[in-house]
Amino acid sequence: MKYVNLLIFILIFIIPLILTFFTYSNIYAIPITYFLWLTMEIGLITFTMFFDDFRKSKKISGDLLEEYKRYKVAALVVSFNEDPETVRITVNAVKESLGDLGATYLLDDSNIEEISKKNQEICKEYGVKYLHRENRRGYKAGAINDFIKAYGKDYDIIGIFDVDQRPVKSFFKDLIPFFSDPGVAFVQIPQAYTELKSRVSIGAYYQQKPFFEVVMEGRNVVGSAFILGTGVLIRTSVLEKVGLLDESVVTEDLATSINIHSIGFKSIYVNYPGIWYGEAPLTVNAYLIQQGRWALGTFQSTWKTLNADVKPRVFLDYVSGLLYWLKEGPLTAFEISAPLIFLIFHIYILKVNPLLFAIIYYPVFLISMAFFVYSMRGSEYGIKGFFYHQFLEMIMMPSVILSFIAWATRRKKPFKVTPKGRKQKMSPFILLNIFLTAIFLFTIYQAYNWYKVSSNFFLKYSILVNLTWVIYFLFLNAGTFLIYFGKTENEEKLLIENKHHIN
Amino acid sequence: MSSDDANRKMLSAINRLKFINDDIYKLQMKRKELSDKIIEISKGGIFSEDQINNFMQELSELEKQKFYLETEKNHIVGEIKGVLENKNVLLDRSMEICNLKGIMTVSGLPGIGKTETILKMLNNCNGRDKLIVVLRDRERIEKLVNEFNIDAKIYFINPIYTKKKLDIRSIDQVSKIANRLANDINKVLGDKRNPVIVIHRSNDISLDRIDEISGIIKEEFWSSFLQALATNEKEYLIIFNCDDVNEECTNLLSFSDYLLTVKYNEGNINIYLSRTRL
Secondary structure, three states: OOHEEEHHHHHHHHHHHHHHHHEEOOOHHHHHHHHHHHHHHHHHHHHHHHHHHHHHOOOOOOOOOEEOOOEEEEEEEEEEOOHHHHHHHHHHHHHHHHHHHHEEEEEOOOOOOOHHHHHHHHHHHHHEEEEEEEOOOOHHHHHHHHHHHHHHHOOOOHHHHHHHEEEEOOOHHHHHHHHHHHOEEEEOOOOOOOOOOHHHHHHHHHHHHHHHHHHHHHHHHHHHOOOOOOOOOEEEEHHHHOOOOOOOOOHHHHHHHHHHHOOOOOOEOOOOOOOEEEEOOOOEEEEEHHHHHHHHHHHOOOOHHOOOOOOOOHHHHHHHHHHHHHHHHHHHHHHHHHHHHHHHOOOOOOOOHHHHHHHHHHHHHHHHHHHHHHOOOOOOOOHHHHHHHHHHHHHHHHHHHHHHHHHOOOOOOOOOOOOOOOOOOOOOHHHHHHHHHHHHHHOOOOOHHHHHHHHHHHHHHHHHHHHHHHHHHHHHHHHHHHHOOOHHHHHHHHHHHHHHHHH | OOOHHHHHHHHHHHHHHHHHHHHHHHHHHHHHHHHHHHHHHHOOOOOHHHHHHHHHHHHHHHHHHHHHHHHHHHHHHHHHHHHHHHHHHEOOHHHHHHHOOOOEEEEEEEOHHHHHHHHHHHHHOOOOEEEEEEOOOOOHHHHHHHHHOOOEEEEEOHHHHHHHHOOOOOOHHHHHHHHHHHHHHHHHOOOOOOOOEEEHHHHHHHHOHHHHOOHHHHHHHHHHHHHHOOOOOOOOEEEEEEEEEOOOOHHHOOOOEEEEEEEEOOEEEEEEEEEEOO
16 A cells, blocks of 8 residues: 555544544534534545646646557447437447447347347447347446457457447547557546436536536546546557456446556546537436445545555545545535534534634635636536536435445445336435425524524524524525426526527 | 839738738727627616617627728738739649748638648658648548558647637637647657648638637737747748638738649649748
8 A cells, every 4th residue: 555645545534633632512522523624624625626626627738739540449339228229329429430440349238138139130230249248247347348358459449438428420530649649548538418308417417517627627637537437448458457447346437547547557538529419317316326326436446546556646636536425425414414413402513713613614615616616617507507516416415325335334236216217206315305404494493592592692603603504504405306396398498598698 | 013013012911901900800809899788788788778779880880890891801812812923833843842941821712622732742742751730631631641642640639729729718828729739749840850741721720719809819829839830940841721711821821931822723723832921
């Protein structure tokens, strides 16, 4: 293990411990005090990293010119029980884009005979090679690895596409020249969410924007851009060097990226519209499954991250990804519970001057939010996108917590809900948000009563500070119902109008 | 007309062209400002009916002025082209071009055969390193280079350039991106003594997105680009393949030492070479 990595990682968790020692008020509330400080510290770290990514995202990294050389490329479309009509259009788009550079393959793990038969016919019709597995060992990563073991030696580069992401005609011609630098292991482009048919999908679209426009652009300059699973080209020889895609975690893309960076190869992220069609999660359940998987994969990669043989700044980027999920899941739960415990049970969490706390923390909090919106100027993100983003993060909290628990208990799946495509009117997770609304309203009522009877200035002030947080969370929680009960067509129309206005 | 007279006439035309470009730029900025105000009004702004009428009147006045300036500009461009045509030399030996150094604009309408002409000329330039810089149209260039069996290296400008070009919001960013592209070309040239560099096409590389407000911005782009390439100090021959649309080639004209015009005439393609530096 790299000692610098370990030191940085331990420091992140030690600093709040020291602050807790000096500020705890009630011995039973010490864990909450600690996690509250940890939340604030992680907020500051992620904001600093975001700020740095923003600054870096404005730079041009790498060379603008690449010598044109020909490579043999295999374009892989990976499918599991997807609608054959979706498969048809995608394999056709990929084949068209690949041209005479190599061959297109459909790696089909479908276990419904009717679907796999239909897929086979489609491949025959379009001249796409069809590969079918009876078992799903290693899932998507397993299918790709099995392909490389069998055919990898015939190709210099592989391109990976999910069935719901279709590349533009120039995709391969645009990106292959990057490989003229022998140090480049993979070239990644942003995923696209073009099919925005529900409020969840619109929210997911907004949520992705800062990540693709700022975070990944910054990480590209730092050298820590990672594989996103689709819309990527990878040098086959490098994959062979790292023992192929890492099947030990559910997000093989992140783990493989760490492995690749650890052996000194470079990554390129190109923020350009190379995908013309991309499906976003349509329902809350589909969204929670996706986020839960990403969170679980990141938690599972913790030890790999600590062992990464990379520069400290690259390590910090990977850690910051981990801290993000920690903050959006378990730590948000502590952040919510702290003012509730104070206002309902009158248990003091922090022994700090409430005035000083408000003077220091509120500006930092507000500036970070304002900067976040500012960083996205010029795109259609704006205030609307920001709130969609926040409401969706509030919805995803329980799924991230369940992923954290699954990781801690070494389970492979965090939870079971009905995935996309099957009819279920409402996600069961709405019950949590209803419960939270009731708790918040009850807490506001309790706070009002307490404020009325208290005479101490500092106590009154503390009640107000905590009340502000409860109202803030109540607002975010109320926003989740907009997503749960969204009238989708109107929102889609609004977004299209908004896009036209921007253009 | 003597050669001196022709030079004087052209110099004066180029100077007038610069002033007209300035005026058009200012006019377009004003028009943009007005259009923004009118958009605000349409969103339910705070302007009275009188103010709205005034804006509309002002806008129509600006349109008239713009039409007048553009007519004048076309006239001047025609004048310059006329002078150049008088100085034209019908090019029959492409070998001559291989001995040149400096900047050459190859101008003509799209599809007339400029690219093929340039590549055929390149084929004869033995003893010089050849480099083709391409942003779009890659497949065609690759095919033609193979077809003509040209000993040239093709360099693709990657999509990061296109993205950064879209992000440009100020004139200093224009210089930055132009410098960066030129420096990257210098980097791949390394210590090559007298290469021929083909930029295919200048229209793709300069700033097409902000066309509507900027002949000036395009000029700034090419000026920074060529300065960073340090063409004066080296023995480069830079050939800009330029589609003669939207006055793209006019912008390059003031930087060029040579103009190669490809024209279609009664079933034949005629190629003319002129010196443009006075």
